[in-house]
Amino acid sequence: MMPEIVTHNAAQALAELDEAQLNEMVRRVMGTPVTVTAWQAQLLGGLDSSPIPGGVYKLTGTAVTPTHNSLDWCLVIKILRSPEGLTLPDGTTLTKEMAETPNNFGYWPREALVAQSSLPDELPTDLRLPRFLGVTSVSEQECWLWQECLPEEPAWQWADYREAAFRLGRWQGTAVSHPQNHPWLSQEWLAKWVHGPLTVIFGLVDGMDGYNHPLLAAHFAPEELAALRQLWADRQAILDRLAQLPQTICHLDAHRGNLSWQGDDLALIDWAFVGEGALGEELAAFVGATLLLDYVPLAEAEPLEQVAFEGYLAGLRATGWSGDEASIWAAYRCAMPLRYAPVSLASMLRTVMQPEFAADWERKTGQPLAEILAHRAGLVRFYLSRLPEIQEVVQG
Secondary structure, eight states: OOOOOOOOOOHHHHHTOOHHHHHHHHHHHHTSOOEEEEEEEEEEOOTTOOSSSSEEEEEEEEEEOTTOOEEEEEEEEEEEEOOTTOBOTTSOBOOHHHHHOTTSTTOTTHHHHHHHSSHHHHSOTTEEOOOEEEEEEEETTEEEEEEEOOOOOOOOOHHHHHHHHHHHHHHHHHHHHSOOOOTTOBSSHHHHHIIIIIHHHHHHHHHTTGGGOHHHHHHSOHHHHHHHHHHHHTHHHHHHHHHHSOEEEEOSOOSGGGEEEETTEEEEOOOTTOEEEETTTHHHHHHHHHHHTTSSOGGGHHHHHHHHHHHHHHHHHHTTOOOOHHHHHHHHHHHHHHHHHHHHHHHHHHHHHOHHHHHHHHHHHTSOHHHHHHHHHHHHHHHHHTOOOHHHHHHO
């Protein structure tokens, strides 16, 4: 049986939240002295949320000013904690090295260090983080990151996606010639993810003879399953190709759920992965995870991809970049299938091994399992359709 997700229950810690501290954080977000009169916490995130953080909570409530005016307020607490020993949905147990090495994908305090660093000031003026309110150190292995609560926004139009990609391209095009030197930036994020959690995923699939499981046979043609096997066999060549491409600083998780228009500014949320990546690698999440998390229907994958590339390339050119557009496509085509096809396949198999996971998926999406699995298979098919030919990878 596939291992269950191990999650962190912070309800008790939140219930015992220090009143003076809460008052101070609400004062910071409101910009005026207040006394909190009532509040409640709501856990944010869905089925595909990462279990590495202790949880992201939206706190809302009321407060009064010294002149007895009542105000509504809202803020966000992200609980950052060491994931050492944590079991991921794919069965990986995170090691001390993964949790505490500054350039590893799982370095747990990275997001708090980002918020307190000069990196927010190094972004273009119309690209920003949520407003930082403070960090509370709970222990050597846990801290709480306090941030503004960003207002909800209308559904995005294609112009919103294009402009977001433009700003990412402009930022990353500038960073090629002005690299940031922060010791906590991740390095070779995808390679470390592949050689860690993804290795376990494929080990589980092989161990249960997953490629021959009736579930996969019902959703994939033999040549599609062969392509998945080949993707894994070629993983090091793909990673080597990514490493040869021009490098920049990337958010590495800039999908629709982590992007928010706030007036004329684009706010980027969740900086846990930020680090070095290939120019264009950002588009893997921008397209791949936006589809995976159902922000854009799979039927509109190609229009999303088109506006993403148009915007990103225009942003690069706005910085004076004159590189080869083929290198941007190469980064995207190497990163997206390797990052998202295996986890999508694993989530399908997990519904067989853990019926409670399947039931939870149905409950959270409001769809029957058959439709969910067909959609996830369609995503895998799309990711595989973007795989570069291995000759293209090896020859560069």
